[in-house]
Amino acid sequence: MSNTKPALINYTLETFANERDMHWHLSQWEKRKAEYYPKLKAAGLKKMTGTKVWNNKGEAALGWIFEYEDAESFKKCQEIFGAIAREEAEEVPVIRQAFRGIVFDEEIL
8 A cells, every 4th residue: 555645536427428429528628628727726636537438338428537635625626616517517418427435545556
């Protein structure tokens, strides 16, 4: 186990009706992320990783891994993500599922 401070992690799964909607959603994020990344960093988001989920049968899905400095950082970032969600609400339908946890074991191999 590493000696790093435990981080708060959020994994969000976004499911779309089809690949076209998913790609549209990503194209819109590309346009707005330069505005939001500095705000999220200042609020305590340490790392954000986007993944294309390929093992969901027939579903277009993205996975996002967010790493926060601590619980307070998570709370601050939720306000910013709320603003992003309000902008996205008028775009394509997306089903989001969020899973949160604390890192208890991490190895860099």
